[in-house]
Each structure stands twice: as C-alpha cells, then as structure tokens.
Amino acid sequence: MASPEILAIEQLSLHFGGLTVLDQISLSVRPGELLALIGPNGAGKTSVLNCISGLYRPSQGRILYEGAEITGLAPHRAAEIGIARTFQHGGLFPQLTVRENLLVGRHCHIRSNAFLDGLFLGPAKRMEIAERALVEEVIEFVELERYRNQRIAGLPFGLQKVVGFARALAMAPKLMLLDEPSAGLNREEKENLARFILRIKHEKNLPMIWVEHDMQMVADLADRIYVLDYGGYITDGAPEDVLSDPKVIEIYLGRQGKAN
Numbered sequence: 001m002a003s004p005e006i007l008a009i010e011q012l013s014l015h016f017g018g019l020t021v022l023d024q025i026s027l028s029v030r031p032g033e034l035l036a037l038i039g040p041n042g043a044g045k046t047s048v049l050n051c052i053s054g055l056y057r058p059s060q061g062r063i064l065y066e067g068a069e070i071t072g073l074a075p076h077r078a079a080e081i082g083i084a085r086t087f088q089h090g091g092l093f094p095q096l097t098v099r100e101n102l103l104v105g106r107h108c109h110i111r112s113n114a115f116l117d118g119l120f121l122g123p124a125k126r127m128e129i130a131e132r133a134l135v136e137e138v139i140e141f142v143e144l145e146r147y148r149n150q151r152i153a154g155l156p157f158g159l160q161k162v163v164g165f166a167r168a169l170a171m172a173p174k175l176m177l178l179d180e181p182s183a184g185l186n187r188e189e190k191e192n193l194a195r196f197i198l199r200i201k202h203e204k205n206l207p208m209i210w211v212e213h214d215m216q217m218v219a220d221l222a223d224r225i226y227v228l229d230y231g232g233y234i235t236d237g238a239p240e241d242v243l244s245d246p247k248v249i250e251i252y253l254g255r256q257g258k259a260n
Contacts, residue, residue: 005064006031006175006207007052012061014047014231021047023232024061029175032205034197036212036222036239040251044231045211046088049177052209053085054078065175082174086181090164094153098144098163101152102135105170135170142166142196158189165196176200178210182217190217197221215252219243227251 005028014022022044029035037045050056052063054075062071065081073081084105092101139148142162152160165181178197182190194217200206201221212218218225218239225242227234229251235242242248 004030006066007209008064009048009052010062010064012048012051012063013059014044014051014056015059021231022051022058023230025228025231025233026061027226027236029207029209031207032201034201034208034210034221034223036210036218036225037228038212038215038218038225039228039234042230043228045228046179047231048228049085049179049209049211052078053083053177079171082171083177084168084171084173084175085177086161086164086168086179088180088183090152090160092152092160092164092167095151097149097151098155098166099132099135099139099148101163102138102167102170103131105167106131106135134172138166138170141169141199143192158185161185162189162193162196165193169200173206176206176208178208178212180211180213182212182214190214194221215243 007029009025009027012022012025013020025044025048027035027048037048039045047056051058054070054073054077057072062069064070065083070078070081093104096104136148139145142165144159144162144166147155147159147163152163155163161181161184165178168176168178182193185193197208197210198221200208210218210222222239224236225239226236227242227245227248234247234251235245
C-alpha cells in the first residue's frame with residue numbers, strides 16, 4: 001500500500017565535527033499539509049530544510065520523498081523532482097528583474113537546444129512563450145505586477161522576500177520548504193504573506209514545511225506543529241495543543257524569565 005506521506009524523515013542526525021546539529025529527528029508531511037517547524041534560534045530548523053533540499057548530507061538516517069529515498073540527493077536533483085525552497089535572506093540575483101528571477105526558478109523545467117535557442121525558432125520559441133506565461137501567472141498570484149520589470153537591487157527588503165517566495169512557487173513544486181519567509185517583514189507584509197500561503201494551501205493543495213518564529217501566524221495558519229530544541233524533538237501536534245504545552249512554553253518563555 002502506498003504511503004500517505006509525501007515526505008518522511010526517519011531518525012535523521014547531522015554532525016559537524018563534535019557538534020550535534022540534529023539528533024535522530026523523525027517527521028512526516030502529508031499531501032496538502034502545512035507543517036510548521038518551530039523552535040528557538042539554533043534549534044536545527046533550517047538544517048532540516050538543508051538536509052531535505054540537498055544542501056547538507058545527513059550523518060545518519062534517511063529521507064523518503066513520494067516513497068523513494070532521496071537522502072544526500074544533490075540540490076539540483078531535489079529541484080528537478082519537485083522540491084522548492086525559500087531562503088531567510090532571499091537568495092535572489094540582485095541585478096536581474098523580478099520576472100527574470102522567476103524565470104530562473106523555471107530553469108529545471110527547460111529543455112534547451114543550442115541551435116534552435118540561438119535562432120529562436122520552432123520549439124525554442126514556443127517554450128520561451130510558455131515559460132513566460134507561467135511566470136506571469138505567478139507574478140499575478142503574489143500581486144507583483146507593478147514590479148515585474150524592476151531590478152531586485154532596487155526593491156525594499158519586504159518585497160524581495162515576496163519575490164523569493166514567488167520564485168519557489170514558479171518552480172511548480174510538489175513540496176515547498178519555507179525558511180522564515182516572514183522574517184524582517186512588517187505587519188502588513190506579513191498579512192499579505194499569510195494570504196498567499198493560504199491560497200497555495202487551499203487552491204493548489206501544495207504541502208509545505210514552514211520554519212517560522214511568529215507564533216501568531218503559526219497558530220492561525222498551520223495544520224500541525226513540530227517543535228525542535230538543541231537539535232532534538234520536543235513535541236508535535238495540533239497548534240492549540242503544542243502552543244499550550246508546558247515544555248514549549250518553557251522553551252520560548254521560561255529561559256528568558258530565568259535570564260532576567
């Protein structure tokens with residue numbers, strides 16, 4: 001019987017020298033699910049995303065995607081099989097326009113022929129038209145129409161974060177990894193981001209793993225929460241249960257109180 005999970009992580013550990021970054025982490029993501037990955041700074045949240053997307057090779061354990069093992073898969077291969085991610089600081093090409101950055105996100109779907117590409121004839125021309133049309137759909141989805149021809153370097157940080165989010169979406173992924181997409185955004189920008197996340201969830205039924213520090217956003221949007229601390233598992237479950245868990249409250253509030 002086929003697994004109901006699109007992604008499953010089993011006993012995943014990550015070590016850098018004598019430092020344990022992740023310690024036997026196991027989690028899964030179901031189709032259409034928004035899983036929030038939370039924990040204090042240094043808990044290992046981004047490292048989980050880096051292992052899934054191929055930027056890090058785990059020391060132990062395995063990662064299954066659509067039932068097949070992808071542990072240690074190269075980042076470009078992870079993108080080709082439908083895993084897209086955002087980065088905390090955008091990771092965009094500053095001298096390219098918004099549209100051009102989204103076209104970069106389509107790169108793994110483009111099949112090129114040097115001769116036809118040079119002449120811009122036949123299949124090459126049709127492919128270019130189709131790719132630009134797909135990018136325009138994403139631009140409209142995230143309401144970036146007025147910025148499509150502006151260079152990234154001239155955009156405010158909040159808009160750059162939205163462009164990074166849009167570029168991942170332009171890949172037409174089967175799984176999105178969101179690494180603190182709301183970091184650095186003001187309240188209005190966060191509300192817009194929340195709308196886009198909900199639209200992706202309800203209109204595209206796209207599963208997401210979402211690293212986030214804004215607990216109000218997590219409480220409002222997430223289907224399920226998984227908590228990390230010092231690279232280890234703490235708890236997981238429905239938002240109302242996890243955010244009222246004494247262990248989670250201790251992680252987020254207790255240490256601060258002890259330090260005062």
